[in-house]
Amino acid sequence: MFQGRRRRRRGGGEPTVVPDAEFRSYYGRPVLKAPVWEWKIAAYLFSGGLAAGSAVVAAGxxxxxxxxxxxxxxxxxxAALLASVYFLVTDLGRPERFHHMLRVLKPTSPMSVGTWILSAFGPGVGVAALRELVPARRRHTGPARLLGRLARPAGLSAAATAPGVASYTAVxxxxxxVPGWNEVRDELPxxxxxxxxxxxxxxxMLCAPVAEAGPARVFAAVGAAGELIASRRMEQRMGLVREVYHHGRAGKLRRGAELLTVAGLAGTVLVAGRSRAGAAASGLALLAGSALQRFGVFEAGTESTKDPRYVVVPQRERLENARNDANQ
Incomplete structure (x- = not known):
């Protein structure tokens, strides 16, 4: 709908008065409904990513x-996988819905593919973690011996699917x-x-001795640097929806995520290899930064559904670009 007036000349003749465009939906309602997901989905995004990242570190x-x-x-x-499944199932409302999604594999459905990836990832992690719970003195006797033989291939299979677990939620x-998510589809994974x-x-880095945590430090540094670069690239390519990522609660969460990730990256590179306290502080900063990143993205998407501008303006820009391309 439109409000306000603007003078516009028709050809070279006298000016006419036409409405100014003000984006507003009927009855003051948003164009899109806000996602019905609760904070548990943001927690699910974080815990699933943590499960995937930890599996790669463990396999290495x-x-x-x-x-x-x-x-x-x-x-x-x-532990992160169990938390992830809990958050997902409780948000779905009925636990059997997760089981129902395994009835068919739909390659065109990110939810279907993600459910199968998670199902392939979970058993390997479970077997490898169960071996760690067996006391060392019993690992070479009875069923524990078989479990020990299965643990490595099971863990490696889980690590092979970990990249999918880490990124499918972004897809x-x-x-x-939702404009706040759809517009960043190329960078968010x-x-x-x-x-x-x-x-x-x-x-x-937080839980393992410094002498053994070398691969974790390298993995954390590469991941943190990649996250910062991809996040900055994402912001550069955003259109109008950049506003929801920079203001309000989402903006605060993402600024906190960036500060903590930068601090964690600096600590990982400079002090984590020499100091147990430095390694723990850096690891904790990276964990907190990762959590705030997921909650910030979730909040930005939810916020972007509340203003019709974030839906209408990009649509009109795409239509205008398509017309210009067709006329060339």
Whole structure:
């Protein structure tokens, strides 16, 4: 609908009065309904990424003989996975809905593909984590011996699917009609993947001895740098929807995420290899930054549905660009 007036000349003749465009929906309602998801989905985004990042760290530690880092990685991944499933199932409202999504695989549905990726990831993490819970003196007897033989291939299979677990949630969000998510569909998977790596490496730095945490530090530094670069690239390519990422609660969350990730990255590079306290502080900063990143993106998407400008203006720009391309 339109309000206000603007004078416009018709050809070279006398001016006419036409309405000024003010974006407003009927009865003051938003063009799109806000997502019905609660904060549990944002927690699910973070915990799923942490599970994926920790699994990669644990698999690397297993292959390089770092037992304490391996233990931290697999137990952390399994705990984060359980939390992720809890947040997802409770938000769905009925636990059987998760089971129902496994009845069919739809390659065109990010939710369907993500459910199958999560289902392929979970058993390997469970087997590897269960081996870590068996006392060392019993690992070479009875069923524990078989479990020990299965743990490495199961863990490696989980690590192979971890990138999908880390990034599919970004694809899931960006394939909705929510402007704050749809407009960043090309960059958001890289932001989430970097965030997952930073959090997984951060957990290893927080809980494992400095002498064993070298791979976790490298993984965390690469992930944090990738997250910062992808996030900045995402902001540069945003249109009008950039406003929701810079203002309000979403803006505060994402500024906090950037500050914590930068601090964690600096600490990882400069002090984490020499100081146990520095490693723990850096790891904690990366974990907190990763969590705030997911909550900030979630909040920005929700906020973008409340103003019709974020729906109408990009649509008109796309139509105008299409007409210009057709006329060339």
């Amino acid at each position: 530690a297993d292959l390089t003989g770092r037992e304490q880092l391996r233990r931290v990685g697999w137990l952390g991944s399994f 899931l969000l960006s394939h909705t009609a 890289f932001v989430f993947a970097g965030s997952a790596a930073a959090s997984g490496g951060g957990l290893g």
